[in-house]
Amino acid sequence: MKIELEDWLNVTIVEPIYIPGLVEPEQALRQALRMPIGCPPLREFVETNETVAIIFCDITRPTPNHLILPAVLNELAHIVPEQITLFNACGTHRKNTEAELRGMLGDQIFDSYRIVQNDAFDPHTLTCIGKSGGGREIWVNEEMASCDLKILTGFIEPHFFSGFSGGGKAIMPGMGGIQSILGNHNAANIGHLKATWGLTNGNPIWEEIHESSRLAGRQFLVNVTLNKEKEITGVFAGDLTKAHHSGCEFARSTAMVPIDHLFDIVVTTNSGYPLDLNLYQAVKGMSAAAQIVRPGGSIIVAAECWDGIPTHGLYGHLLKDSSSPKELLAKITTPGFLKPDQWQAQIQAIIQSKARVYVYSHNLTDDQIINALLQPCRDIPGLIKQLYKEYGSHSCICILPEGPQTIPYLVDSIVH
Numbered sequence: 001m002k003i004e005l006e007d008w009l010n011v012t013i014v015e016p017i018y019i020p021g022l023v024e025p026e027q028a029l030r031q032a033l034r035m036p037i038g039c040p041p042l043r044e045f046v047e048t049n050e051t052v053a054i055i056f057c058d059i060t061r062p063t064p065n066h067l068i069l070p071a072v073l074n075e076l077a078h079i080v081p082e083q084i085t086l087f088n089a090c091g092t093h094r095k096n097t098e099a100e101l102r103g104m105l106g107d108q109i110f111d112s113y114r115i116v117q118n119d120a121f122d123p124h125t126l127t128c129i130g131k132s133g134g135g136r137e138i139w140v141n142e143e144m145a146s147c148d149l150k151i152l153t154g155f156i157e158p159h160f161f162s163g164f165s166g167g168g169k170a171i172m173p174g175m176g177g178i179q180s181i182l183g184n185h186n187a188a189n190i191g192h193l194k195a196t197w198g199l200t201n202g203n204p205i206w207e208e209i210h211e212s213s214r215l216a217g218r219q220f221l222v223n224v225t226l227n228k229e230k231e232i233t234g235v236f237a238g239d240l241t242k243a244h245h246s247g248c249e250f251a252r253s254t255a256m257v258p259i260d261h262l263f264d265i266v267v268t269t270n271s272g273y274p275l276d277l278n279l280y281q282a283v284k285g286m287s288a289a290a291q292i293v294r295p296g297g298s299i300i301v302a303a304e305c306w307d308g309i310p311t312h313g314l315y316g317h318l319l320k321d322s323s324s325p326k327e328l329l330a331k332i333t334t335p336g337f338l339k340p341d342q343w344q345a346q347i348q349a350i351i352q353s354k355a356r357v358y359v360y361s362h363n364l365t366d367d368q369i370i371n372a373l374l375q376p377c378r379d380i381p382g383l384i385k386q387l388y389k390e391y392g393s394h395s396c397i398c399i400l401p402e403g404p405q406t407i408p409y410l411v412d413s414i415v416h
Helices: 025-034 065-075 098-105 109-110 143-144 178-184 204-216 242-253 279-290 315-320 325-332 342-352 366-371 380-391
Strands: 012-013 052-057 084-089 112-118 128-131 139-143 149-155 219-225 232-238 256-259 263-269 293-302 354-359 399-400 407-410
Touching: 025 065, 025 219, 025 232, 052 065, 052 143, 065 098, 065 109, 065 149, 065 219, 084 143, 098 109, 098 219, 109 263, 109 315, 128 143, 139 143, 139 178, 178 204, 204 242, 219 242, 219 407, 232 242, 242 256, 263 380, 279 293, 279 315, 279 342, 279 354, 279 399, 293 380, 315 325, 315 366, 325 366, 354 399
Parallel strands: 012 399, 052 084, 052 149, 084 112, 149 219, 256 407, 263 293, 263 399, 293 354
Antiparallel strands: 128 139, 219 232
16 A cells, blocks of 8 residues: 655654565575574484474465475475375454365465365364463364474464464464363453563463463474565574573564654554455554554554455454453453453453554454444545544654564663
8 A cells, every 4th residue: 555644744663674575595495494593303213214394384374385395395305295284364353155165275285285274173083282480281183283293383473471482382372272272361360460472481372372282293394484575584494492581582682673762653554465354363463553553542453354354263253242442351361261262352352441442454344344443544644634633743653564563662671
């Protein structure tokens, strides 16, 4: 989208440090798999008689599966295809269609390997692999758990309550069962001070995710970082802990941007396709903006939302069944309340306790946005001028063109 603003407005644009895409990403992937961090090369890490699970992200993530998976499979040439299964880490999201899977993986991989899509809601497909340090049972896809080696693929970016994406998230929530996911994403954990952008150690959500992944047995991590063109900027492969830490530090150095003051108005996106497919995902863009909006300020998020609210899951129902963000937050934080997608609704309500939130989308009606407890916007420059008049001539505006790919933070905040 292009928006034009008046020259007299006090506007600051905040973007991550731009890193050009690797000139030869296939070569970088091959090198990372043959010279991994903290473990033997992938080709030597798995024996010919072992079964292999390759876990990949679903349609909601821009992971370049079409590059990562061929590179991984090439290093597994000594393993017959019948011993390799591809697992779609849907978490609590809907299963992907055949057309979506072919688009993500390519026809050759789709036609050559068995693909299993995680169903967090089907207990017959799940098994308990142990308990977390907090005593919570960790349930994951049984077939995936039975494989000798799990190859976790994905990409690393700051995450609004897990600290960073990638790493063990492929196992849990990606291949997790609903009760384990609900427990990990419960209201107390979501509301924890350290369950936020860029924090891992001390973050109860990330720590249980990492612990859950370790319970799943032998693993090999293949994570990448991406720029705004969705090009690979770095490859981090090998030991789960060491490789993921290395990737997180790289992502932190480019995405975390210090800010010395709060803004009256913050305009953000949800990083474009595919992350802005629905309003549920767009909460991430709202959360990025919430880091630097002043109390009583306004957030404007632009998201395509071609998948709607969406209709699947309980996020939309939780919003529609509440009369206000305050009521919604009170409901979710009531002891014993535990429903799928409550984490997204909870974060939205927390953001709205601080600032007004407007949504710009061609694919959502005003009624849909209002029923989601948000305010519709059909003209971003017009709304900015309206808010500028309301807040006064000293109002300051921030634009986050890349949404949650940029994590602004106050220099004296806890994020570091």
